[in-house]
Amino acid sequence: MKLTETHLEGCFIIEPTVFGDDRGNFFESFNAQKFQELTGLNLVFVQDNQSFSQRGVLRGLHFQQGNYAQAKLVRVIKGKVLDVAVDIRPESNTFGQAFSIELSGENNKQLFVPRGFAHGFSVLENDTIFAYKCDNYYNKESESGIIFNDPSLNIDWRLNENEVLLSDKDKELKSLKELI
Ligand SMILES: Cc1cn([C@H]2C[C@H](O)[C@@H](COP(=O)(O)OP(=O)(O)O[C@H]3O[C@@H](C)C(=O)[C@@H](O)[C@H]3O)O2)c(=O)[nH]c1=O
Numbered sequence: 001m002k003l004t005e006t007h008l009e010g011c012f013i014i015e016p017t018v019f020g021d022d023r024g025n026f027f028e029s030f031n032a033q034k035f036q037e038l039t040g041l042n043l044v045f046v047q048d049n050q051s052f053s054q055r056g057v058l059r060g061l062h063f064q065q066g067n068y069a070q071a072k073l074v075r076v077i078k079g080k081v082l083d084v085a086v087d088i089r090p091e092s093n094t095f096g097q098a099f100s101i102e103l104s105g106e107n108n109k110q111l112f113v114p115r116g117f118a119h120g121f122s123v124l125e126n127d128t129i130f131a132y133k134c135d136n137y138y139n140k141e142s143e144s145g146i147i148f149n150d151p152s153l154n155i156d157w158r159l160n161e162n163e164v165l166l167s168d169k170d171k172e173l174k175s176l177k178e179l180i
Contacts, residue, residue: 001014001035001038007099008092011111013101016108018108029075030133044135045073046136050077051129058122059167060120060148061120062144063144071134071136072133079128082100082124084157088176100155118145
């Protein structure tokens with residue numbers, strides 16, 4: 001298991017050790033002890049989520065507010081996404097900056113998105129299964145988000161404009177500037 005820092009403090013990439021053999025492969029997708037040793041974080045993941053999407057789906061950028069803020073450990077089981085974390089911690093030197101990474105069922109990379117970040121992903125392949133662990137429960141009333149094409153973030157989602165499929169909720173999201 002390997003950890004690589006990103007330019008956003010507290011947001012990092014985790015690559016599990018994959019054991020391949022004639023049958024295929026095996027890896028520990030999560031190990032609490034190793035995660036704590038590697039990251040120095042003492043958090044407890046309390047909810048596991050999974051979504052299934054076709055190419056063109058864009059989910060995000062989402063976060064929960066206040067006491068319901070969530071850290072997320074995200075990965076792709078099958079297919080491919082461009083995963084994006086945006087630092088919206090008001091006191092941060094990198095406030096308003098985004099980090100993007102391709103996560104796939106082939107590279108098995110995971111992204112740790114700390115509390116205080118907005119998170120989203122665009123789906124680059126059909127039949128993509130996305131899975132993630134959260135350190136706080138879902139709370140509908142605390143849901144918030146930033147519109148995916150916020151000009152101040154200037155994120156290249158690697159989709160054609162006419163293929164982007166958003167939920168009704170995500171179409172109504174505001175820009176970061178409007179939120180603060
Ligand atoms: C996120 C979530 C949704 N739901 C329900 C609400 C709704 O009826 C249905 C679909 O919810 P959404 O449209 O919000 O799903 P989705 O757009 O996939 O939301 C997710 O997007 C990614 C980018 C994240 O980072 C996640 O934290 C989460 O916000 O599932 C839960 O029951 N528990 C949950 O934890």
